[in-house]
Amino acid sequence: MSQLTLLIIFDGVLLVTLLxxxxxxxxxxxxxxxxxxxxxxxxxxxxxxxxxxxxxxxxAEAAIGAGLGGALMLAAARRAARTSTRSDGGGDEA
Amino acid sequence: MSMSQSESRAAERxxxxxxxxxxxxxxxxxxLTWLYFIALSAGAAPRLADLAYERLPGTGVxxxxxxxxxxxxxxxxxxxxAVLLAxxxxxxxxxxxxxxxxxxxxxxxxxxxxxxPLLIVTGGYLLWVxxxxxxxxxxxxxxxxxxxxxxxxxxxxxxxxxxxxAQRWLLVLGVLVFxxxxxxLMAFGAGFLTYPPKFAKWLILLIEMAATVAIGxxxxxxxxxxxxxxxxxxxxxxxxxxxxxxxxxxxxxxxALRPQP
Numbered sequence: 001m002s003q004l005t006l007l008i009i010f011d012g013v014l015l016v017t018l019l020x021x022x023x024x025x026x027x028x029x030x031x032x033x034x035x036x037x038x039x040x041x042x043x044x045x046x047x048x049x050x051x052x053x054x055x056x057x058x059x060a061e062a063a064i065g066a067g068l069g070g071a072l073m074l075a076a077a078r079r080a081a082r083t084s085t086r087s088d089g090g091g092d093e094a
Numbered sequence: 095m096s097m098s099q100s101e102s103r104a105a106e107r108x109x110x111x112x113x114x115x116x117x118x119x120x121x122x123x124x125x126l127t128w129l130y131f132i133a134l135s136a137g138a139a140p141r142l143a144d145l146a147y148e149r150l151p152g153t154g155v156x157x158x159x160x161x162x163x164x165x166x167x168x169x170x171x172x173x174x175x176a177v178l179l180a181x182x183x184x185x186x187x188x189x190x191x192x193x194x195x196x197x198x199x200x201x202x203x204x205x206x207x208x209x210x211p212l213l214i215v216t217g218g219y220l221l222w223v224x225x226x227x228x229x230x231x232x233x234x235x236x237x238x239x240x241x242x243x244x245x246x247x248x249x250x251x252x253x254x255x256x257x258x259x260a261q262r263w264l265l266v267l268g269v270l271v272f273x274x275x276x277x278x279l280m281a282f283g284a285g286f287l288t289y290p291p292k293f294a295k296w297l298i299l300l301i302e303m304a305a306t307v308a309i310g311x312x313x314x315x316x317x318x319x320x321x322x323x324x325x326x327x328x329x330x331x332x333x334x335x336x337x338x339x340x341x342x343x344x345x346x347x348x349x350a351l352r353p354q355p
Contacts, residue, residue, distance in 0.1 A: 055228035056159040059220075063236035068313050071243050075319060 014051060018044050031077035035070060042066025154294025156226040163230065164298045168287040172276070175268040175305055182265060182312045191320030194251035206248045213241040221306050225295070231302040235309025242314020251323045253314045258322045261311060268308030272301050 021044055025037035042065040049058035146158055146166065153161040163171050198206065217237035224230030246253035255261050275297055276287040284290060289297050315322070 056157075056230065056233075059228055059233045060236070063233055063240070064313075068236055068239050068243065068317070071240075071317055075317065 011051065014044070014048055018048060031080055032074070035073045035077050038073065039066050039070035042070065152291040152294070154289060154291065154296075154298050155224075157224060157228070157230075159228070160224050160230050160298070164301060165289065165294065168272075168276075168301075171305075172269065172272045172287070175272060175308060178309060178312050179265060179269060182315055185316050185319060186321045189320055191251070191318045191323050193323055194318075195247060195249050197249035198247075202248055206244055210241045210244060210254070213237050213244070217241075217306065217310070221302055224302065225299070231305040232309060234302075234306045236313060238306065238310025239313025239317070242310065243317045246314070246317055251318075253318050255311060255314055255318075255322065261315060261322055264307055264311040265315070266308070268301075268305040271304035275301055 018041065021037055021041040025034050025041050028034040028037055042061060046058040046062035046066065049055075049061055143158075146162060149166075150156065150158060150161055153165040155161050155165070197203075214237075217234040220229040220237065221231060221234040222229075224234070242253040242255065256264070272287075279288060279290075279297075280286050
């Protein structure tokens with residue numbers, strides 16, 4: 001198999017996985033899992049940027065989009081989960 | 095009886111709403127795809143990239159991305175720093191931060207004492223290398239912010255940052271230095287943030303250094319999630335972070351810090 005076909009297959013796998021991760025993150029009902037899928041999506045997206053020969057964007061995406069954004073969203077998801085259990089246990093206000 | 099009726103009505107409304115959202119998203123996606131194909135079939139228009147490469151020798155840096163970010167559109171980058179500052183002001187307005195996680199055990203503390211200096215050195219490297227290769231202030235600042243996140247996770251309630259007064263100065267440092275350089279250039283007869291080619295490299299480096307510190311502090315402070323807690327802050331039973339940490343059994347050499355039930 002020539003190098004070009006291999007690269008096309010690689011790009012296809014990259015794109016399909018990226019879209020699958022995006023859909024899984026959006027459709028996940030549980031915030032914590034959605035955030036984890038979003039972090040995986042961000043890391044995968046930085047691979048796509050690297051493949052598009054944009055190493056600057058790849059670095060920023062991996063560090064800020066996946067890393068720090070993910071850490072912030074994980075903290076927010078934990079806080080949201082605690083708030084919702086507290087209001088659920090506090091009585092039948094809906 | 096009426097309860098279940100109103101519930102089913104609410105569920106119906108929810109279904110209608112999600113259907114509406116799905117249809118609008120599909121229409122939006124179709125419109126974007128259509129626009130994309132129109133743009134593709136229009137052929138290659140004259141790109142700005144050629145112009146950017148042409149003027150690169152006068153910018154003071156040889157990495158075209160840094161030239162765009164800090165020379166061609168330095169004004170936009172200044173505004174980005176201001177946006178980051180405004181975001182942190184919003185986070186601080188939410189009130190004081192939770193005191194934080196319980197102190198790390200010996201193994202985690204040992205790892206942190208290796209990883210954090212490594213992150214700071216790598217941040218400095220990325221800052222310097224941004225002049226001629228991929229890197230720059232935002233990436234370097236993100237590494238500093240990640241070091242702060244790790245320090246906070248290991249039990250420092252302030253993520254390794256100084257007190258609130260010093261933090262405020264570090265946070266505005268990026269915007270401050272950026273604006274002062276711009277105004278100083280105006281005073282010498284150049285336009286706002288129009289660097290003379292002779293000093294461009296050093297002015298950009300100065301701005302990037304200040305911006306790196308400001309971005310790192312802002313990201314770490316954002317992870318703290320509120321106004322900085324005082325030095326006496328310790329995890330308490332009321333603290334959600336301490337409770338979460340207590341759920342996972344970790345070896346803890348200082349039982350005094352363990353949250354009381």
